[in-house]
Amino acid sequence: MTTTSASPRTAEPAGPFEPDPLGPPGRGRSALLGGAVLTVGALFVLHVLVGRGTLGVGDVLATLAGQAPSDAARLIVIELRLPRALIALTAGAALGLSGAVLQSVIRNPLAEPGVMGITAGGVLASVLYLALVPSTFLTPDDRGVGQFGGLALPLVTLAGGLLAGALVYLLSRRNGTDPLRIVLTGILVGSVLQAGTSLILLFRREEIGGIVLWLVGSLNGKTWLQWGALWPWAVASILLGLACAGLANALHLGDDVGAGLGLRVERTRAGLLAVGVLPTAAAVSIVGAIGFVGLIGPHIARQVVGDDARRLFPLSVLLGGGLLLVADIAAGAVPFTRTDLPVGAAMALLGGPFFLYLLTRRVR
Amino acid sequence: MTPTTTAPRVQTGRPARPSRAGAGRLLLLLAVLAAVIVGFGLFTLSRGDPAHDLAGVLEILGGGGERLARITVLQARLPRFVLGVLAGAMLACAGAVLQDSLRNALASPELLGVTSGAAVVVAGIVVLRVPVPFVAYPWLALLGALLAGAVVISTTRTSTDPVRVILIGAALSALLGACVITLITLGGENTVALIYTYLLGDLAARTWVHVRLVAPYALIGIPLALAATRALNLLQLGDDVAAGMGLRVVRARVLLLTLAAALVAAVVAVAGGVPWVALFAPHLARRLLGSEDSRKVLPVAAMLGALLLPGADLLARRAIPPVELPVGLWLTLLGGPFLLVLLRRSLGAPR
Numbered sequence: 001m002t003t004t005s006a007s008p009r010t011a012e013p014a015g016p017f018e019p020d021p022l023g024p025p026g027r028g029r030s031a032l033l034g035g036a037v038l039t040v041g042a043l044f045v046l047h048v049l050v051g052r053g054t055l056g057v058g059d060v061l062a063t064l065a066g067q068a069p070s071d072a073a074r075l076i077v078i079e080l081r082l083p084r085a086l087i088a089l090t091a092g093a094a095l096g097l098s099g100a101v102l103q104s105v106i107r108n109p110l111a112e113p114g115v116m117g118i119t120a121g122g123v124l125a126s127v128l129y130l131a132l133v134p135s136t137f138l139t140p141d142d143r144g145v146g147q148f149g150g151l152a153l154p155l156v157t158l159a160g161g162l163l164a165g166a167l168v169y170l171l172s173r174r175n176g177t178d179p180l181r182i183v184l185t186g187i188l189v190g191s192v193l194q195a196g197t198s199l200i201l202l203f204r205r206e207e208i209g210g211i212v213l214w215l216v217g218s219l220n221g222k223t224w225l226q227w228g229a230l231w232p233w234a235v236a237s238i239l240l241g242l243a244c245a246g247l248a249n250a251l252h253l254g255d256d257v258g259a260g261l262g263l264r265v266e267r268t269r270a271g272l273l274a275v276g277v278l279p280t281a282a283a284v285s286i287v288g289a290i291g292f293v294g295l296i297g298p299h300i301a302r303q304v305v306g307d308d309a310r311r312l313f314p315l316s317v318l319l320g321g322g323l324l325l326v327a328d329i330a331a332g333a334v335p336f337t338r339t340d341l342p343v344g345a346a347m348a349l350l351g352g353p354f355f356l357y358l359l360t361r362r363v364r
Numbered sequence: 365m366t367p368t369t370t371a372p373r374v375q376t377g378r379p380a381r382p383s384r385a386g387a388g389r390l391l392l393l394l395a396v397l398a399a400v401i402v403g404f405g406l407f408t409l410s411r412g413d414p415a416h417d418l419a420g421v422l423e424i425l426g427g428g429g430e431r432l433a434r435i436t437v438l439q440a441r442l443p444r445f446v447l448g449v450l451a452g453a454m455l456a457c458a459g460a461v462l463q464d465s466l467r468n469a470l471a472s473p474e475l476l477g478v479t480s481g482a483a484v485v486v487a488g489i490v491v492l493r494v495p496v497p498f499v500a501y502p503w504l505a506l507l508g509a510l511l512a513g514a515v516v517i518s519t520t521r522t523s524t525d526p527v528r529v530i531l532i533g534a535a536l537s538a539l540l541g542a543c544v545i546t547l548i549t550l551g552g553e554n555t556v557a558l559i560y561t562y563l564l565g566d567l568a569a570r571t572w573v574h575v576r577l578v579a580p581y582a583l584i585g586i587p588l589a590l591a592a593t594r595a596l597n598l599l600q601l602g603d604d605v606a607a608g609m610g611l612r613v614v615r616a617r618v619l620l621l622t623l624a625a626a627l628v629a630a631v632v633a634v635a636g637g638v639p640w641v642a643l644f645a646p647h648l649a650r651r652l653l654g655s656e657d658s659r660k661v662l663p664v665a666a667m668l669g670a671l672l673l674p675g676a677d678l679l680a681r682r683a684i685p686p687v688e689l690p691v692g693l694w695l696t697l698l699g700g701p702f703l704l705v706l707l708r709r710s711l712g713a714p715r
Binding site: 171180181183184185187188189191192194195196198199202203215216340341342345346348349352353355356359360 | 541542545696703707
C-alpha cells in the first residue's frame with residue numbers, strides 16, 4: 001500500500017476516483033483509506049502525548065513503553081489519557097457514521113444527529129433513566145468523576161433518539177422533505193427536549209456544571225469504566241452501519257430504481273434510519289450531546305470521495321473520530337478555563353460557523 | 365391616533381369592522397385584560413410562604429400588616445410581579461413589531477438570534493467581571509442584539525421564505541448558545557449557577573433595582589411601539605404598497621427593528637433570555653381579535669404578555685415545591701410545541 005505523502009484529509013482533489021463513483025472499489029480507495037487511518041492514528045498519538053495533566057513527552061513515551069517514571073505518570077497516561085483518547089476516537093467515529101447514514105438516507109446534506117433532535121432525545125432519555133434509577137449513579141472512584149449507567153443505558157438512549165428522530169421526520173415530511181424544513185423542525189424539537197433535560201437536572205439539583213456537560217457533551221472524567229460501556233455498542237453499531245452501505249447506495253438511486261432492484265423502499269429507509277441512530281445512541285449515552293461531528297465529518301468525506309456509500313461511510317467514520325480528537329486537543333489548549341472546556345463547546349465553536357455557512361449557501 | 369381615521373385595509377380576508385364599534389370592543393377587551401392582570405397580581409402576591417389571604421394582601425398594600433409580611437410582599441413578591449408585567453409587555457410589543465415589519469408570522473427575538481445576541485454580551489460582562497455599571501447593561505446588550513439581528517436579516521435579504529429566515533436565526537442562536545456555554549466554563553463556581561438560570565430566563569430574586577433599570581425602557585419603548593402601528597399596518601401590505609402610500613420603507617423598517625431589539629435587550633439585561641412570550645402573545649392577540657390590524661393587536665398583545673409572563677412565573681415558583689425552576693424552562697416546554705403547530709401550518713401553506 002502506498003501511503004501518499006500529502007495527507008488525503010486535506011480535501012485533496014479526488015481526481016482519479018471522481019469519474020466512476022459507483023465503480024468497484026480499487027487501489028486508490030485503499031490508499032486513501034490507509035492515509036486517513038494513518039492521519040487519525042497520528043492524531044490519537046498526539047492526543048495522548050499532549051493530553052490533560054502536565055507531563056513531558058519523554059515521560060509519556062517511557063510510560064507507554066512500560067517504564068513509568070512515577071506512579072503519577074502511570075496514572076495520568078494509562079488511567080486518564082488513554083481511555084479519554086479512545087473514547088474521543090470511538091464516539092467521534094460513531095457520530096460521523098451516524099451523520100453519513102442519515103444524510104444519505106434522507107438525501108439531505110444538512111441532516112445530522114444533533115440537528116435532527118436525535119441527540120437531544122437521547123440525552124433526555126439518558127438523564128431521565130439516570131434520574132429514575134438512582135442506583136445507576138455509580139462513581140468509579142472517590143474522585144467522584146463521571147456518571148455511569150451500566151450497559152442498559154445505551155438502549156434507553158437509543159429509544160429516546162429514535163423517538164425524537166421519528167418525530168422530527170414525520171413532522172417535517174408533509175410536503176415532500178425540504179432539507180431546510182427538517183432542520184428547522186429538528187432545531188425546535190431539540191430545544192424543547194433540551195429544556196426537558198434542564199428541567200430534570202435542575203429538579204434533581206445537580207450541580208450546574210454537570211448539566212452543562214450533558215447538554216454540550218464532554219470527555220471530562222471519562223475513564224476505562226465508560227470505555228467499557230461504550231465500545232461494545234459503538235463497535236457493533238459502526239460495523240452494522242458500514243455493512244449497510246450497499247443498501248444505502250441502492251436507495252440513493254431513487255425510489256423507483258430501488259423498487260426495481262427488489263427493495264421494499266419504505267421499509268429499507270426506516271431500517272436504515274434506525275441504523276443511523278444506533279451509533280449516536282451509543283456515543284451520546286457516554287459523552288453527552290456533542291454536536292456537529294456528524295455534519296462536518298461526512299461533509300468533508302463527500303468532497304473527497306463523492307456519494308458512494310461504500311467509500312463515504314468508512315471515511316466519515318475516520319474523519320469523525322479525527323475531528324473529535326482534534327476538538328479535544330483544541331479544548332485542552334484553551335487557557336484560563338476554570339475547568340476543562342467541554343469538548344462539545346469546542347466542537348460547537350468549530351462547527352457552528354461551518355453550519356451557518358452551509359445554510360446560507362443553500363438559502364441563497 | 366384617533367380610531368376614526370380611515371383604517372388601512374389589512375390582508376385578513378375579513379371585511380373591516382366599522383371602526384367605532386371596533387374601538388368600543390377593543391377598549392372593553394383591554395379593560396377586561398387589565399382587570400384580570402390586577403386580579404392575578406393580587407393572587408400571585410398572596411401565594412407563597414407565608415401565604416396570605418386577599419384581605420391580608422390588600423392591608424399590606426394599603427400600608428398595614430406585620431413587618432415580616434410587609435417585607436415578603438412588598439420587597440420580594442411585588443417587584444417580581446411588576447418586573448414580569450413590564451418584561452412580558454415589552455417582549456410582546458417587540459414580537460408584534462418584528463412579525464409585522466418583517467411580514468413573518470414566525471419572527472420573534474429568540475428565533476432571530478436577537479435574544480441570544482444580547483445574552484452573550486450580558487454573560488460576557490458578568491463572567492469576565494467587566495467593570496461596567498449596571499445601568500449600562502441594556503445598552504451593551506442592545507449592541508449584541510442588533511449585531512445578531514443584522515447578521516440574520518442581511519444574510520436572508522434575498523429570501524422571501526419566512527421559514528428560511530427563521531432557520532438562519534435559529535442556527536445563529538444555537539451558535540451563540542455555544543459561546544455562552546464556553547463563557548460559563550470560564551466563570552467561577554458561584555457565577556455559573558447564576559448565569560445559567562439567568563440566561564434561561566428567570567425572575568427569581570429580582571428586586572426594585574431591576575424594576576427601576578427596566579422601567580424607563582418600558583415607559584418609552586412601549587408607547588413608541590404603539591405609536592408606530594400605522595407604519596406597521598402599511599408594512600404588512602408589502603413594500604410596494606407601503607412605499608406607494610408614502611412610507612419610507614427601509615428607514616421605517618430599520619427604526620422598527622431597532623426599537624424591537626432595544627425592548628428585548630432591556631429585558632435580557634434584567635431577566636435573561638425569556639423565550640416565547642414575544643411569539644405567543646401577538647398570535648394570541650390576533651386570534652382573540654380576529655384581526656391583524658396592528659393598532660388593535662399591539663395593545664392587546666402587550667396586555668397578554670403582561671399576563672403570560674407572570675402567569676408562567678407563578679407556575680415556575682409554585683409548581684413543584686420546594687424547587688424553584690427558571691420561568692424560561694416552562695416557557696420553552698409550553699412554547700416549543702406551540703411553535704411546531706405554527707410551523708406546520710406555515711409548511712402547509714403554498715410557498
